[in-house]
Amino acid sequence: MSGRIFFTPEEGWVGDIIPFEEDGTFNLFFLHERRESPREGMSWRLVTTQDLLQYHDRGDALVHGSPQSLDFNAYTGSVVVDDDGVHHIFYTGQNPTNRGDDGLPLQLVMHAVSYDGMLHWVKLPEDAFGAPEAYESADWRDPFVFRDEQCKVWRMLLAARVRTGPSRRRGLTAQCVSKDLRHWEYAEPFWAPERFITHxxxxxxxxxxxxxxxxxEFSDAFATRYRMSKDRLGPWMTPDSDTVDGRGFYAAKTAERDGRRFFFGWIPTRRGGSDDGAYEWAGSMSILESRQRQDGTLAFSIPREILGCFEYEGKELLPSAGLLLGRQDGFASRMLCDDIPATCRLTVNFTVHAERADAGLLIHASADGDSSHILRLEPKRGRMVIDRWPRLQTGDEQWQISGDVPYLLELERPCDLSTGQHELNIVMEDDIFVACLDDEVTVSCRMEHSWGNALGVFSNDGLTSFDAFVVHALAPASPAQENVALIAKAQDGLDAGKGVGEGVEVES
Structure with a gap:
């Protein structure tokens, strides 16, 4: 059993997650990345949770095949249950030695069933099938199956590529249909935007x-995106902000319980445990909750179950009057503490004034705050970004510090920072950092390097009021559910009066 907030198996890492909710339990299948060299095959592992806090590791669920099997690597897919109560896994089978006419390893849709409530799975290799002639045979993966009640058929969506056209824009969501979950027919593409390498x-x-x-997708950015439609078959509309998170949260798939929709993704590790290291495939599980706005667009936040595992009261770092910080023509900062717990929740209430100054947090900082990770809020640009200073250094001279980029690329989130009051909720565990602004927008990442353990705030070219800054330590196991209830009650009140206030200036 693992009680980590961001689940990571004792051995290896969490790859793509295949969530399936049943009877109040989230069955979270995931690709178990062990980073072996040479690779010994990829299996589906399973963890279950009912409260998003305690994870029960059930071990390997769908075991990969032998070096001669079509599914030496068992990659991403989906789980459904039919009218007879039989569970079905549809997954991607791949073997590096099984190659198509282009010389690349084939990707095949494969099928397994369980007659005992997902305790054991029986593979049906005779059901395997690959891409049709018009599609590239090496990109035919991630089958997602859902029931179309209107047409009384099962639809299977796949990440695929056509053989012709500009190489970086051949990606599409292919489609097959079936009446019995055994025999599948190719159908017209479900969505073909001619924009991405593959989605x-x-x-x-x-x-x-x-x-x-x-x-x-990994064309414009490594990001999970969404589209909307009034019909299950489209056409698909693009919301103003179509990303779920940034570069630090990938391959999210969803599950619903009690009218709440959760997105299950992973926060990647970085090579060498370095902020400058390349992102690696797989990492730690992370869960975001979506909220449907009146216009149908989605907001994203940290689930209240996760917020509730921290002490409800916490330690206030500001005086009762708050802190009015800044100057009209420069930068001002204030260090608030020098000992951030490795696992904690930060709650920050702040007010954006008429000059709409940039402001934010200095995290894992040096004592004077000059070197740190930075969560920066930029009202004039309408964005929240993750940054750090110093950035990448290629030498000892000032001009050899990467100061010619506006922030750490791919960790930018568009958001509403209108004049008035706002709230940040941040959850940190070791090197993992997830921030949520106004229960609307999230940004996730790893903060590998630490210049110290100080924590501070800043305001640049104008005044910002920091009205409250609370550090919450992990709560004892037993009161955690009480904290969830308190946070849920507070959240209900927030949702009832959703909107941005006029802002009240406080004195330091």
Missing amino acids: ECPDVFQWGQWWYLVYS
């Missing part, structure tokens, strides 16, 4: 009058 891990769900198509 992986498709996921479709209905919420009220809206349908949502979720996918992950």
